[in-house]
Structure formats: C-alpha cells, structure tokens
Amino acid sequence: MSTSSTVVLILAVFGASTVEMVEALTIVVAVGVSRGWRSAIEGSLVALAVLGALVGLVGPPLVHYVPLDALRVVVGALLLTLGLSWLRKAILRASGNKALHDEDAIFEQKTRELREAGTGTGRDGIGFTVAFKGVFLEGIEVVLIVVGLGVSQHRLGLAATTAGVAAVLVAGVGALVARQLSEVPENTIKTGVGIMLTSFGLFWVGEGSGVHWPGADLAIPVLVGVFAGVTALAVAALRSVAPPEVVGGPGGPGPGAQASAASEVTDP
Amino acid sequence: MSKAPARAARAFGRFWWDLAIGDTPELFVATLVVVGASFALRHVRIAAVIVLPLLVAAILGASAWRGRRRPVDGDP
Numbered sequence: 546m547s548t549s550s551t552v553v554l555i556l557a558v559f560g561a562s563t564v565e566m567v568e569a570l571t572i573v574v575a576v577g578v579s580r581g582w583r584s585a586i587e588g589s590l591v592a593l594a595v596l597g598a599l600v601g602l603v604g605p606p607l608v609h610y611v612p613l614d615a616l617r618v619v620v621g622a623l624l625l626t627l628g629l630s631w632l633r634k635a636i637l638r639a640s641g642n643k644a645l646h647d648e649d650a651i652f653e654q655k656t657r658e659l660r661e662a663g664t665g666t667g668r669d670g671i672g673f674t675v676a677f678k679g680v681f682l683e684g685i686e687v688v689l690i691v692v693g694l695g696v697s698q699h700r701l702g703l704a705a706t707t708a709g710v711a712a713v714l715v716a717g718v719g720a721l722v723a724r725q726l727s728e729v730p731e732n733t734i735k736t737g738v739g740i741m742l743t744s745f746g747l748f749w750v751g752e753g754s755g756v757h758w759p760g761a762d763l764a765i766p767v768l769v770g771v772f773a774g775v776t777a778l779a780v781a782a783l784r785s786v787a788p789p790e791v792v793g794g795p796g797g798p799g800p801g802a803q804a805s806a807a808s809e810v811t812d813p
Numbered sequence: 814m815s816k817a818p819a820r821a822a823r824a825f826g827r828f829w830w831d832l833a834i835g836d837t838p839e840l841f842v843a844t845l846v847v848v849g850a851s852f853a854l855r856h857v858r859i860a861a862v863i864v865l866p867l868l869v870a871a872i873l874g875a876s877a878w879r880g881r882r883r884p885v886d887g888d889p
Contacts, residue, residue: 618848626833626844629873633837636877643880686832747869750848751862755855758862768866775870779877787882 550762551703553769554694557741558704560734561690562711565683567731568651570719572679575655580672588676593712596684597705604692604701617753620693625746627690632739636776638732640783645732684712690742697749740776744768839879843872 569589577585607616637643659675687708695704748765751758758764834841847868854861 618851622844622848623833625847625869626840629840629844629869629876630835630837632873633840633876633880636873637880640881642882685828689832743869743873746844747847747865750851751855751865754848754851756851756861756865757858759858764862771866772870772873775873779874782874783877783881 550698550765551700553741553745553765554698554700554704555707557738557745558687558691558694558707559711560738560741562687562708563715564731564734564738565687566712566715567719569680569683570715571651572655572683573676574719575652576659576672576676576679579656579659580669580675584669584672585676588673588678589680591673592677592680592684595681596688597709599685599688600691600695600701600705603688604696604705607692607696608699608701614753614755617697617749619753620697621746621749621751621753623689623746624693624742625750627686628739628742628744628746630739631735632743632772632776635732635736635739636779636783639736639780641787642783694745697745736776740769740772743772837876837880839876840872843876847872 573585573589576588634643638645655675659671691704691708692701695701698704744765747768748758760767847865850868851861851865854864
C-alpha cells in the first residue's frame with residue numbers, strides 16, 4: 546500500500562470523524578447545559594464504546610472471511626454513494642443553493658426541547674438517551690467509513706486509531722470552546738471528505754471488478770484532483786444560476802438559503 | 814415477531830435506506846451503473862480509467878444540478 550493512499554485514508558477518516566463528532570458534540574453540549582453534564586458524558590461514553598465494539602466485531606471477520614475483490618466492490622460502492630451524497634450537499638451549500646449546517650440553530654433548538662422535557666428524580670434518563678443517540682447516530686457513519694476504508698486497504702487499525710484521535714481532539718476542543726462550534730468550517734471539511742470518499746469508492750469498485758489503474762494506488766490522488774476540479778466547476782456553475790436572493794454575495798448563502806435553515810436543523 | 818425485534822429490524826432497515834437512498838435515489842442508481850460499467854469495461858484499460866471518472870463526474874454534476882434552487886414565479 547503506497548504512502549499516498551495511506552495519507553488519503555488518514556485524511557478521509559480524520560475529516561469524516563471530525564465533521565460527525567462536531568455534530569454529535571453540539572447535541573452533547575446541549576444536553577450538558579440543559580440536563581446536566583453527568584448524563585451527557587455517560588451517554589457519550591457508552592455510545593463511543595458501542596461504536597468501538599462495532600468496529601471490532603464487524604471489521605476483522607470481513608477481512609478474514611469475505612473474498613477481497615467482492616468486499617472491495619461492495620465497500621467501494623458504499624463509499625461512492627456516501628461520497629457523492631456528501632459532495633452533492635457540500636456543492637449545493639457552497640453555491641448558495643442550500644442553507645449551511647447551522648450548529649448554533651441546532652444547539653438552540655435542542656436546548657429548548659430538552660428544557661421543556663421536564664425533570665425527574667434520580668438519574669436523568671432523557672439526558673443520557675439524547676446524548677447516546679446523538680453520538681451513536683453521528684458515529685455510525687464514521688464506523689462505516691472506518692470499516693470500509695480500513696478493510697479495503699488492510700489498515701483497519703490505522704483507520705480506527707485515526708477516528709479515535711479525531712474524536713478525542715474534537716471532544717478536547719469542544720470542552721474549551723463549548724458553544725463556538727459554528728465556527729468550525731464544516732462545509733469545507735465535508736467537501737474534502739466527500740472528494741476523498743468518492744475517489745476511494747471509485748478506485749475500489751474498479752480494483753474489485755478487475756480494472757487496472759495506471760500507477761496502482763497513485764491513481765487515488767489523481768482521482769482526488771479530478772473530483773476536486775469537478776467540484777470547483779460545479780460550485781461555480783451552480784452559483785452563477787442560483788436565484789439572486791439565494792446567492793447573497795461571495796461570502797456565502799443569502800437570506801433565501803438562510804430562510805430554510807430551520808429545515809436544516811435535522812439534516813446532516 | 815415480538816415488538817422489540819420488529820422495531821429493531823425496522824430501524825435497521827430505515828438506517829440503510831436513509832444511508833444508501835434517502836432523498837437522492839439517483840445517486841444509488843448511478844452507483845449501480847458505475848459498478849456495472851466497471852465490470853463491463855474491466856478489460857479495456859484506457860476506456861475504464863477515462864470513462865469511469867467521467868461517468869462519476871457527470872453523475873455528480875447532474876445530481877447537484879437537479880438539487881439546485883429554482884426561482885419561483887414573479888422573481889426577477
């Protein structure tokens with residue numbers, strides 16, 4: 546396995562984990578502020594343990610018992626679907642055709658809901674459950690990416706470690722900045738991860754089906770460059786045709802896109 | 814089937830549906846087309862390495878174009 550594909554693997558897993566964990570952290574901080582930190586931390590830790598166990602349970606059997614070519618086609622197709630989906634959303638957001646993911650709005654809404662839920666006696670089951678679900682549901686996509694990329698390249702340990710480091714870093718930074726999560730350049734990271742997942746996905750679909758890429762693994766950074774160029778072109782093209790009230794200038798989407806921000810609160 | 818396993822099975826199915834298909838079924842279908850094209854062209858090396866990235870680029874462009882906002886009647 547070449548250095549270039551290892552670097553792309555690390556960047557893809559790290560970026561995906563960072564984005565998903567920032568989204569999870571928004572929910573955890575909302576639980577901590579409105580219901581208490583004990584239930585928020587307990588729910589998060591249990592969810593992380595379950596996610597780690599899933600990687601351990603699903604990954605090694607896939608490596609040992611499923612034929613590598615079949616695995617690469619299936620995993621490649623899954624990564625390609627995920628990557629295209631992330632990239633499509635990122636292009637629409639960057640071009641002002643879709644509202645940006647607003648962590649502040651999500652935080653406010655989640656905090657309001659949790660405060661309205663009332664309190665009981667003893668352990669806070671609501672806080673624990675919301676924190677657990679937030680971390681688990683955001684993390685399950687990371688598990689798929691870790692298992693997919695790790696298994697295809699026989700680097701499951703590296704992929705899992707990278708995701709773990711990203712989760713710890715996000716938690717550490719989150720503890721310091723708490724409610725400034727909206728400043729994380731989420732759409733930029735998501736664009737990069739989408740490009741890498743799409744590149745890996747196509748590469749593995751090709752490898753598994755018998756296509757011989759020129760330069761073997763070196764084709765991955767070339768595909769990354771190709772899809773980065775396509776993404777830039779698509780953003781420019783869609784920006785130029787977006788309705789004027791949506792584009793709102795070079796800094797980002799205008800009021801038209803922001804108007805739909807409420808519907809984005811639950812949209813990953 | 815008792816309630817809990819049925820609920821878990823539904824949730825599991827819904828998770829995979831949302832993940833693979835969700836609100837962009839065209840991307841799921843397009844991925845299957847890419848897989849099919851990859852098998853069909855596996856012996857044509859140059860065609861495969863040119864056609865497959867172009868196919869994915871076209872799919873991405875078309876799907877993003879389909880998802881763009883359109884001006885409503887009366888807009889300038």
